Amino acid sequence: MKSSGLIFLIIILSVSHLTAQNSVSDLQLLKNADFENKKFERKKTEWMFKDAPNGFVKYNPVSLMLGGMMFFYQSSISPQFFANCLYNPTCSEFSKKLVKRYGIFKGVFLTADRLTRCNSFSARNIAPGKKDRVSGKVNETPDIYKSKSKKSYTNR
Structure with a gap:
């Protein structure tokens, strides 16, 4: 009884060992690989308030600071991460x-949402x-944040 179990185990292990091997060698994979030079295209980052309707919004210190931080993040920090949104x-x-549509304060709170x-935890709850x-x-x-009773700031 023990010898038949041992023989069965040897057969299973040898078959699984044979199927685990790759039929294509590494040199064949390298030969078939495409090593074409791919050019990295930078994402064009635009200033947040460049199309602001008036000078107050464009040159306000708060909007300049917020726009500067967003521009710095998008042009310098974000390309360094491999995160996938x-x-x-x-x-x-x-x-x-959101900031263009609802203003700075509401836009920042909606951004936090x-x-x-x-x-990755929220990805599980997204309907397919x-x-x-x-x-x-x-x-x-x-x-999606538009309330039915109020108009947005840009549509006034």
């Missing part, structure tokens, strides 16, 4: 749209129907 547009682009939803089939990301617009 769950949403389209990215959280920083969405934040710029978006940032709390952009993590909301994800784009090609990119796998959720497409959102600032309209």
